[in-house]
Amino acid sequence: MGYEHACYGWQGSRIMNTHDCDLLVVGLGPVGAVLAALAQAHGLSVVAIDKSPTHFQLPRAAVFDHEIMRIFQTLGVAERIEPLCRVPENYKFITASGETLLEFPVAAVGPYGWAETYALHQPAVEQVLRTRLDELGVRTELGVTFLDLSQDEEGVTATLADEDGIRGIRSKYLVGCDGSWSPVREALGISLDDYEFDEPWLVLDTIVDEPGDLPIVCHQICDPERPVTYMAMSGKRFRWEFMLKPGETPDEMLSDRRIAQLLDPWDCSERITLERKAVYRFHGLVADRWRAGRVLIAGDAAHQMPPFAGQGMCSGIRDAANLAWKLAAVMRGEAQAELLDSYQAEREPHVRAIIATAIAMGKVVCMLDKGAADGRNAEMLARKAAGAQDVSIAYPDLVGGFLTQSKGAGSLFPQPISADGTRFDTLLGHGPALITRSFESDVPDGMPQLALDTPKLAPFAPAISAWLDGMEAQAVLVRADRHVFGTGETGQLMRAWAGEARAFVA
Numbered sequence: 001m002g003y004e005h006a007c008y009g010w011q012g013s014r015i016m017n018t019h020d021c022d023l024l025v026v027g028l029g030p031v032g033a034v035l036a037a038l039a040q041a042h043g044l045s046v047v048a049i050d051k052s053p054t055h056f057q058l059p060r061a062a063v064f065d066h067e068i069m070r071i072f073q074t075l076g077v078a079e080r081i082e083p084l085c086r087v088p089e090n091y092k093f094i095t096a097s098g099e100t101l102l103e104f105p106v107a108a109v110g111p112y113g114w115a116e117t118y119a120l121h122q123p124a125v126e127q128v129l130r131t132r133l134d135e136l137g138v139r140t141e142l143g144v145t146f147l148d149l150s151q152d153e154e155g156v157t158a159t160l161a162d163e164d165g166i167r168g169i170r171s172k173y174l175v176g177c178d179g180s181w182s183p184v185r186e187a188l189g190i191s192l193d194d195y196e197f198d199e200p201w202l203v204l205d206t207i208v209d210e211p212g213d214l215p216i217v218c219h220q221i222c223d224p225e226r227p228v229t230y231m232a233m234s235g236k237r238f239r240w241e242f243m244l245k246p247g248e249t250p251d252e253m254l255s256d257r258r259i260a261q262l263l264d265p266w267d268c269s270e271r272i273t274l275e276r277k278a279v280y281r282f283h284g285l286v287a288d289r290w291r292a293g294r295v296l297i298a299g300d301a302a303h304q305m306p307p308f309a310g311q312g313m314c315s316g317i318r319d320a321a322n323l324a325w326k327l328a329a330v331m332r333g334e335a336q337a338e339l340l341d342s343y344q345a346e347r348e349p350h351v352r353a354i355i356a357t358a359i360a361m362g363k364v365v366c367m368l369d370k371g372a373a374d375g376r377n378a379e380m381l382a383r384k385a386a387g388a389q390d391v392s393i394a395y396p397d398l399v400g401g402f403l404t405q406s407k408g409a410g411s412l413f414p415q416p417i418s419a420d421g422t423r424f425d426t427l428l429g430h431g432p433a434l435i436t437r438s439f440e441s442d443v444p445d446g447m448p449q450l451a452l453d454t455p456k457l458a459p460f461a462p463a464i465s466a467w468l469d470g471m472e473a474q475a476v477l478v479r480a481d482r483h484v485f486g487t488g489e490t491g492q493l494m495r496a497w498a499g500e501a502r503a504f505v506a
């Protein structure tokens, strides 16, 4: 590593230019766990803390997508997570009588090398991530609460509390992955932009013995009498979400009697174990700043969204993938700290586009007026019949950050699979890679080159050549997070990467 790392104890408020670790991750939910693991894999020394002695044991996210499975692949855990999940056939919005208003098909293999959607049990996936942290040597400290922080030009000093009392820890950078209430965000005085979508829903997580005739589907039931979300998750786990109507209170909805009434039409009350009941307010919030000096926020700390698109956790894990290699590049002295500003520049528009989609979906579902719902149904059915519905669930490319102005820049590079089932990313490491049509001898040291005319690349050459043809390019430079930095000619790309065109590269 090209930077110093030393371990020294807490020494009160005196500014220390030695560090206990490169990166302190506050909060070990899925986002903190992925960030800590990726950062450690990039060569940083990482300490990750969580106030809770164990990972959250109850389900939250019901689905995640292929981009996220690809990040799990980079972390070396996709093969462990895949058997824990179920691939749904589709995601449907249906009327009260069961007529399909909108259907998003789920491809068994999408462009990024994995099924487009997976239904999961979040605690099981988080357990795999925690195990991976141990394997990678991340120092995790549980039962440790972040209280406050101060920062200076050399680092961040965080004040922590655990059963032994109050102590400090000094890191070069700190990332708050500490969830929706984010004490790190609070400590920085960062405010939230509110989309003013605010709908209360009762969420019931259940285990159903002998699920038998319960449909194995993911449905939004757009019934103006009572909008309902129904999700067959993995194994015997099923989720129901019921929208609260005006005048209904959380206490009333959480009563056993009311829950039994709500589940009655599903005819499974004898077989159900209720794992969790909670009333959530589904809303859209985005932090106005995601970085303040050496402190950044990610995941629910930076943004929250209604769950109709199944993208809250996914968006946070994308944050982690975007940030990990940038922190490593800055701490290795390969880039100036301004590279970290490209994190919010790239991620915020992406997150806002997803929030807009999730809220639009929510507005379709959360319609309580019968006349309006009839109108919605008629319009959606007409558009469906005309083939005019967009059912792709494609999110935008990154724009405006650490990217060149070239065709395909900011898109996620595809992941072809060879005839023997090998995924392309197995040829990539944790860093960037230059993919060329044929071997080029003038690629600088330190930039891995994958030439399509070499035997190793032969199984993938047809798919990647076709992609390069579409970009009218000789080469593509793919970043560590698998996004395309740029396409074009090698010399041009390397100059841009090395900093001639980018102010923030050292």
Ligand SMILES: Cc1cc2nc3c(=O)[nH]c(=O)nc-3n(C[C@H](O)[C@H](O)[C@H](O)COP(=O)(O)OP(=O)(O)OC[C@H]3O[C@@H](n4cnc5c(N)ncnc54)[C@H](O)[C@@H]3O)c2cc1C
Pocket (backbone or CB within 6 Å): 026, 027, 028, 029, 030, 031, 032, 049, 050, 051, 052, 056, 060, 061, 062, 063, 064, 144, 145, 146, 147, 177, 178, 179, 180, 182, 183, 203, 280, 298, 299, 300, 301, 307, 309, 310, 311, 312, 313, 314, 315, 316
């Ligand atoms: C009903 C529901 C359905 C959802 N469905 C989906 C879905 O289908 N797909 C999807 O992608 N997402 C979904 N989500 C969203 C998803 O669950 C969250 O976005 C995700 O869990 C956020 O992860 P995170 O790591 O940012 O935060 P969290 O998981 O909240 O983790 C934050 C961590 O920080 C710790 N912490 C907090 N304060 C401190 C402190 N002071 N000191 C130390 N540690 C601290 C906490 O203990 C916690 O472990 C859903 C959410 C809900 C509620």
